[in-house]
Structures are given as C-alpha cells and as structure tokens.
Amino acid sequence: MIYRESGQFKTSYAADQAMFPIRQDRIFIALLLVAAVAVVPVVVSEYAIRSILMPFLILSIAAIGLNLLLGYCGLISLGTAAFMAVGAFSAYKLATGIPDLPIVLNFILAGLVTAVVGMAFGLPSLRIKGFYLAVTTLAAHFFVEWTITKFGWFTNYSPSGVISAPPLDVFGIAIDSTTEKYWFVLAWVLVLAVLAKNLVRSSVGRAWMAVRDMDVAAAVIGVPILKTKLLAFAVSSFYCGIAGALYVFAYIGTVEPQAFDLNRAFQVLFMVIIGGLGSILGSFFGAAFIVTLPIFITLAAAPFGGQIPAEVLSNLELIIFGILIVFFLIVEPLGLARLWQIGKEKLRLWPFPH
Amino acid sequence: MALRKLATALLAAAALGLPGAVQAQQNDGTQFMLVNAYWTGPFAAGGSAFGGGMIDYYRMLNERDGGINGVKLSWEKCETQYQNDRIVECYERFKGHNGGLALFHPMSTGGAYAVLERAQKDLIPVITIGYGRTDASDGRVFPYKFPMLTNYWSQNTAKIRFMGAQEGGMDKLKGKKIANVYLESAYGKETIPVLDEQAKRYGFSVQHFAVAAPGLDQKAVWLQIARQLRADWVILRGWGVMNPAALKEAERVGFAREKIVGVWWSGSEEDVVPAGDAAEGYISAAFNGSGTHFPVIQDVIKHVYDKGNGELPRERLGQVFYARAMVWAIISAEAIRDAQAMFGKRPVVGKEVQQALEKFAMTPERVKKLGAEGLVPPFSLSCKDHEGGAAVRFQQWKGGKWVPIGDWVAVDKDMVRPMIEASAAAYAKEKSLTPRSC
Numbered sequence: 001m002i003y004r005e006s007g008q009f010k011t012s013y014a015a016d017q018a019m020f021p022i023r024q025d026r027i028f029i030a031l032l033l034v035a036a037v038a039v040v041p042v043v044v045s046e047y048a049i050r051s052i053l054m055p056f057l058i059l060s061i062a063a064i065g066l067n068l069l070l071g072y073c074g075l076i077s078l079g080t081a082a083f084m085a086v087g088a089f090s091a092y093k094l095a096t097g098i099p100d101l102p103i104v105l106n107f108i109l110a111g112l113v114t115a116v117v118g119m120a121f122g123l124p125s126l127r128i129k130g131f132y133l134a135v136t137t138l139a140a141h142f143f144v145e146w147t148i149t150k151f152g153w154f155t156n157y158s159p160s161g162v163i164s165a166p167p168l169d170v171f172g173i174a175i176d177s178t179t180e181k182y183w184f185v186l187a188w189v190l191v192l193a194v195l196a197k198n199l200v201r202s203s204v205g206r207a208w209m210a211v212r213d214m215d216v217a218a219a220v221i222g223v224p225i226l227k228t229k230l231l232a233f234a235v236s237s238f239y240c241g242i243a244g245a246l247y248v249f250a251y252i253g254t255v256e257p258q259a260f261d262l263n264r265a266f267q268v269l270f271m272v273i274i275g276g277l278g279s280i281l282g283s284f285f286g287a288a289f290i291v292t293l294p295i296f297i298t299l300a301a302a303p304f305g306g307q308i309p310a311e312v313l314s315n316l317e318l319i320i321f322g323i324l325i326v327f328f329l330i331v332e333p334l335g336l337a338r339l340w341q342i343g344k345e346k347l348r349l350w351p352f353p354h
Numbered sequence: 355m356a357l358r359k360l361a362t363a364l365l366a367a368a369a370l371g372l373p374g375a376v377q378a379q380q381n382d383g384t385q386f387m388l389v390n391a392y393w394t395g396p397f398a399a400g401g402s403a404f405g406g407g408m409i410d411y412y413r414m415l416n417e418r419d420g421g422i423n424g425v426k427l428s429w430e431k432c433e434t435q436y437q438n439d440r441i442v443e444c445y446e447r448f449k450g451h452n453g454g455l456a457l458f459h460p461m462s463t464g465g466a467y468a469v470l471e472r473a474q475k476d477l478i479p480v481i482t483i484g485y486g487r488t489d490a491s492d493g494r495v496f497p498y499k500f501p502m503l504t505n506y507w508s509q510n511t512a513k514i515r516f517m518g519a520q521e522g523g524m525d526k527l528k529g530k531k532i533a534n535v536y537l538e539s540a541y542g543k544e545t546i547p548v549l550d551e552q553a554k555r556y557g558f559s560v561q562h563f564a565v566a567a568p569g570l571d572q573k574a575v576w577l578q579i580a581r582q583l584r585a586d587w588v589i590l591r592g593w594g595v596m597n598p599a600a601l602k603e604a605e606r607v608g609f610a611r612e613k614i615v616g617v618w619w620s621g622s623e624e625d626v627v628p629a630g631d632a633a634e635g636y637i638s639a640a641f642n643g644s645g646t647h648f649p650v651i652q653d654v655i656k657h658v659y660d661k662g663n664g665e666l667p668r669e670r671l672g673q674v675f676y677a678r679a680m681v682w683a684i685i686s687a688e689a690i691r692d693a694q695a696m697f698g699k700r701p702v703v704g705k706e707v708q709q710a711l712e713k714f715a716m717t718p719e720r721v722k723k724l725g726a727e728g729l730v731p732p733f734s735l736s737c738k739d740h741e742g743g744a745a746v747r748f749q750q751w752k753g754g755k756w757v758p759i760g761d762w763v764a765v766d767k768d769m770v771r772p773m774i775e776a777s778a779a780a781y782a783k784e785k786s787l788t789p790r791s792c
Binding site for chain 2: 253317
C-alpha cells in the first residue's frame with residue numbers, strides 16, 4: 001500500500017537510469033544516510049561504533065571488492081586477505097616514507113599498488129577456471145604473507161613484525177575521536193559503494209557478467225577477455241587494498257601480517273556467499289551477518305555464563321553461528337540480498353497477495 | 355512468514371543484547387576483573403587454563419578473605435579465540451563496565467600491541483606477565499604497559515646462559531650452531547634481534563627458522579636443522595599445537611630432544627603430552643613452579659573445588675599453565691591491594707593501579723605470606739623498570755612430568771636494558787612522544 005510505484009513516471013533518460021528508480025527507495029536510502037551520518041554517532045555507544053560498526057563497514061568494502069570479482073565476473077579468489085595486507089602495508093610504507101602525503105591520496109595509491117599486485121595474480125585466470133583458480137589465488141595469499149614477514153623493509157624493521165599506524169589527518173584536520181574515524185570510514189564506504197554500483201551497471205559491468213555467464217560467447221560477441229578479467233582483478237584488489245588500509249589506520253591501529261590470515265579471506269568469501277553473489281547490497285548484508293552475529297550470540301549467551309562451563313559456551317557460540325549459516329543457505333541459497341528482493345516484491349502487492 | 359518472525363526475533367535479541375553491554379555502568383561496590391581468554395581455537399589448551407585459573411583464584415579470595423580488604427571481586431568472561439580483533443572488541447566492551455577496568459590482561463602478544471595505545475588513552479594498565487612487547491619494559495616511554503617478571507629478551511639471555519652452563523662455560527659456546535625455530539607472529543619474532551646480538555658477543559652462529567601459523571607443518575625445517583645445519587642447540591619458540599608437532603618432527607629426523615630448549619610458552623603439559631615419547635628429555639624454560647603442593651593452590655582446592663565451584667577438571671590443577679594463571683591472578687590481586695593501600699579500601703581504577711604498580715614489590719616475605727613460595731619469583735618494579743627481571747628456571751620432561759634442572763638462572767640485565775631503551779626511544783620518536791623522566 002505504501003510501497004507502490006504507481007504514478008511515478010520516468011520522463012527523462014536520467015530518470016530512467018537512476019540508481020534507485022522507485023521514489024520510496026530513494027527516501028529510504030536518504031533517511032538511512034542521514035541516520036548513518038548524523039544519528040548514529042549521537043545515539044550509538046562508542047563501544048558499538050568502535051567494535052561493531054567499524055569492522056562491519058571496513059569488511060563491507062572488502063566484500064564489495066570480492067563480490068565484483070566473484071559475483072559479477074565469476075572469478076573465485078581466496079586472495080582477499082592477501083590483497084588487504086598489501087593495501088595495509090603499502091599505506092603504512094607510504095605514510096611513514098612520505099609523511100606529507102595527504103591520507104586520501106595515500107589510500108588511493110595504496111589501492112593502486114594492490115590493484116597492480118592483484119592483476120599480476122589474476123593473470124592465470126585467463127587459462128584456469130573455477131576451483132583451480134581458487135588454488136592459484138591461494139598461492140597469492142601465501143606469497144604475500146611470506147614476503148611481508150620475510151623482508152623487514154615492509155614493517156620498517158620492527159623486531160616483532162607489528163606495524164602501528166601513524167595518526168590520521170585529512171587536509172590538516174586530525175582524525176582522532178571515534179566519531180571522526182567513523183565518518184572517515186563511512187565516507188570511503190559511500191564513495192566506493194556508489195562507484196561499484198555504477199560500475200556494474202555500466203558497459204564494464206555488463207562485460208564482466210557476460211564473461212561470468214559464458215566466456216566463449218562473450219569473446220564471440222567481442223568482449224576482450226584478457227582486459228575484462230584483469231580489470232575485474234584490478235578493481236576488486238583496489239577495494240580490498242583500501243579495506244586493508246582502513247583496517248589498520250582507522251580500526252585496529254596496529255597490525256601484524258597474521259591479522260590478514262586465510263581465515264580473513266574465508267570470512268570475506270562467506271560474506272559474499274551469504275549476502276548474495278552479484279549484489280552490492282548483498283555485500284553489506286553479508287558483512288553485517290558475519291561481523292555482528294558472533295557478537296550478538298555472545299551477548300545473548302552472557303546470562304547463561306554461570307551455568308554452562310566456559311569452554312562449552314564458547315564452542316556453542318561457534319556451533320550456533322554455523323547452524324545459522326547453514327539454515328540461511330538452505331532457506332535462500334541466493335543469499336540475503338535475494339531475501340530482501342523477495343520481501344520488496346511481496347511488499348508491493350501487500351495487502352492483496354493475489 | 356516464519357523467516358520474517360525469525361528475523362524479528364533476531365532483531366529483538368540484538369536490541370535487547372546491545373544496551374546491556376554498552377552502557378557505561380556504575381560500580382556496584384565490587385572490584386571488576388575482566389577475564390578474557392580463549393576457550394576455543396588452536397590455542398584453547400592454554401587459554402582455558404589461564405581463564406579458569408584466574409577465576410578460581412579470584413573466587414578463592416572472595417570465599418576465604420571476603421575479597422581484597424573486604425572489597426569483593428567480580429568478573430566477566432570474554433572469548434577472544436586468540437585473535438587480535440576479538441581482544442580489542444573485548445577490551446572495548448568491558449573497559450567501562452562496572453566502574454571500569456582496573457587492569458587488563460590481553461593474554462596474547464599481538465593483542466598487547468593492539469590495545470597498547472587505546473589503554474594508554476583510557477588510563478588502564480596493560481599487564482603482560484611473561485609475554486608481550488619487550489621494549490615496553492622502559493616505563494618512561496610506556497607508562498601504562500607492564501611486561502612483568504621477565505620479558506622475552508631477558509628470558510633469552512637466561513637460555514643462552516643455560517646452554518653455556520651445559521656446555522661447560524660461556525666460552526665453549528664459540529663456534530656452536532644454534533637454530534631458532536619460531537612461530538611466525540609478533541610473539542615468535544621478538545627475540546631475533548637479541549639472539550643476533552648474543553651470537554656476536556659469544557661467537558656462536560644463529561639461524562632463524564620461521565614456521566607459519568599454526569605450525570603443524572615443520573618437516574622441511576627440521577630436516578634442514580638436523581641434516582644440513584647440524585645444529586648444536588635448538589631454541590623452540592612455539593605456541594599451542596606447534597610444539598608437539600616440532601617434537602615429533604625432531605624425533606623423526608633424529609635430533610636429540612635434550613638439545614631442544616623451549617621458551618616458557620612451549621613448556622607445559624599440553625605441549626609435550628600429545629607428542630608422546632617424542633617429548634622425553636625435552637627442556638623448557640619456566641618463570642613459575644608447578645604442582646599442587648603450594649599453599650595457595652591448596653587454598654583454591656579447599657575453598658573452590660571442594661565446594662564444586664571450580665572452573666577446570668581437577669587433574670589440570672598441578673599443570674604449568676594453571677600455575678601460570680595463579681601467578682597472573684596473584685600479581686593482579688596484589689596490585690589492587692597496593693592501590694587500595696594508597697587510595698583507600700574501595701574498588702580502584704586503572705590510574706590508581708598504575709601508580710601502585712610503579713612501586714610494586716614482590717618481596718620474598720610477601721611471596722611466603724601469599725603461600726606461593728617457588729611459584730612466584732620475587733621481583734620489584736619502578737617507574738623506569740616495568741619488568742623486574744626475575745630469574746628463570748629450566749625444566750626437563752622426564753617420565754611423564756616436568757623435573758626442574760639446576761637452580762634459577764639470572765638474566766643478563768646489562769645486556770638487555772640498553773637494547774630495550776634504544777627500541778623504546780625509537781618508538782617514542784616514531785610516535786613523537788616525550789618520555790617521562792624518572
């Protein structure tokens with residue numbers, strides 16, 4: 001009844017190409033943005049921002065990056081954590097090597113470095129497909145981890161291999177408090193998400209999808225396979241690199257290469273699968289699911305702390321988390337984004353389902 | 355529809371769950387202690403003993419003495435899985451809980467790095483006993499970090515002294531080959547600079563072998579050590595599942611276990627029992643004694659386990675990790691007792707505990723009074739020295755139990771301290787901090 005698009009006419013090309021064609025969606029997104037920018041820092045506690053929202057936002061960027069590669073271009077990668085590490089350590093080296101470099105430029109450069117690395121490891125994708133490609137990107141993971149721990153140059157010869165991020169400032173304004181860091185991360189998320197959304201609607205995104213659905217057919221209709229696949233790797237790695245840099249600079253503050261271990265790569269992969277392959281919105285859903293669910297389970301289990309032995313409780317949390325993942329995948333194998341879509345379609349018909 | 359109900363239920367749980375945790379809570383008259391440990395994951399063998407042991411001790415204090423000077427202790431558990439981001443999450447979730455944290459045990463070297471700056475800002479002392487950022491021993495640069503008892507570098511000097519003693523004098527180390535097998539992590543890498551320095555000083559050669567976490571695959575490393583390098587001694591700097599794997603590989607390639615000296619994170623029952631016979635003769639360092647014969651552990655058994663309130667199976671009570679948890683809990687409780695003596699008999703906050711810790715002294719008499727003789731070595735801290743430099747002892751795994759070898763070995767403070775000061779000064783410069791003068 002409320003969510004109905006009757007009476008909304010598209011009278012120009014611009015209106016036809018709008019990112020959110022339905023007015024109610026636009027209003028909803030606008031309200032969400034206002035809430036995220038203005039309401040959240042006031043209402044939500046510092047703990048929730050620092051420990052839940054920040055990792056959620058940062059890992060959303062990584063999930064979008066992987067989704068572009070896996071969901072849109074059909075190239076499976078386990079190198080996400082490695083690319084995050086490349087981004088993190090490049091940003092660190094740039095920040096300590098050229099202290100005067102503006103941080104935004106620094107992050108973009110770090111993203112570009114990651115893009116180059118990603119392209120190099122994307123080359124085998126021209127010949128290798130499916131699970132075999134996953135194995136070659138696994139090689140990228142171990143290579144990057146080994147390189148960073150082996151050569152002290154990457155950590156400025158820190159004896160323990162831990163880097164600690166220099167203070168953040170954007171055009172002379174120190175990004176110090178939790179709220180400022182939150183805004184900084186949010187700004188990156190917004191820009192990158194809008195960019196990704198438009199990228200997949202453009203000719204580039206269509207070429208990716210063509211390659212994903214059938215690369216021989218795509219080649220026949222004139223999509224340059226080499227360029228398309230490498231571009232997908234480059235853009236995906238760029239996103240992961242930025243996520244890695246933000247992880248160090250805005251979230252944890254100090255990081256060792258082990259923060260980007262294989263578990264991280266799987267974590268992001270699960271976000272994409274649970275959120276929905278080939279959906280930018282799904283990346284956010286997936287990130288929210290994976291980041292916040294364990295914390296909620298822990299908090300929900302807290303009242304039982306006295307009765308159940310600690311090790312049972314901790315393992316139970318993992319079990320519940322696993323069961324929920326399986327449950328959601330059985331109920332909706334196409335991910336949370338598909339659930340959202342179904343919900344929207346139902347809402348359009350409501351309250352007359354037939 | 356069912357799905358929508360589920361989603362609503364989840365949201366409701368979220369809405370209920372969050373506020374409970376996030377409010378900055380008023381103090382309820384008890385001293386709040388956070389026990390963040392890891393009951394799951396590859397390092398759970400250690401984590402469960404640390405968490406359980408500390409809670410056992412706090413519970414014993416409540417039962418036996420009614421808390422510390424009448425102030426009862428209260429605690430919360432927090433699962434970290436030995437992951438840095440979860441440690442930070444625990445820290446953030448509980449730092450303002452019930453009047454605020456008086457001190458924080460990260461229980462992981464990486465975690466110690468991750469919370470260092472936050473804790474400095476929040477004025478909460480970070481206590482890392484037997485682990486964690488070595489150069490933080492310089493209290494002038496790191497006022498809120500206390501790597502107590504003996505840091506990794508000091509421990510390492512004791513280890514080389516022990517090897518020297520076994521060879522028949524420090525000069526006999528000349529020309530010897532030592533292999534350093536370490537877990538590739540912040541913890542594993544910390545001793546590389548001090549070993550290189552010692553190699554120069556004593557004329558032995560050292561080669562470093564990194565083992566990727568969690569450390570189950572070490573075939574190539576041990577082949578190289580035994581056949582190619584033909585090392586005289588091996589320093590095992592492992593953690594968790596890496597240790598039994600190392601001992602088994604050493605047996606496979608025929609490297610004498612009597613020539614492997616583990617750090618204290620490689621020297622518990624959990625590290626050797628899974629290796630079976632392969633562990634026989636293996637040597638490790640220790641900063642604490644173990645067993646159940648200490649009066650303090652007897653008190654825990656009497657006041658906690660006999661009432662059925664224990665956190666762990668009884669058979670773990672005499673183990674090395676349990677004893678270590680006792681050491682941590684005793685020092686934490688005593689720091690709070692000292693802070694109460696300075697600021698009044700009430701729940702104390704981080705800032706007060708920090709001041710108490712800088713004057714903290716664990717004298718032999720105090721150790722005896724606590725019933726922990728042989729469990730906690732005597733040491734004292736100052737504003738400048740946050741370590742204490744306690745002596746180290748070595749133990750050998752023989753016939754199913756740890757047997758102490760020789761006496762406590764003193765650490766080489768003269769060698770380590772300048773390195774710590776140089777490293778801390780470099781950190782201060784990088785962060786543009788002005789060290790305190792004291």
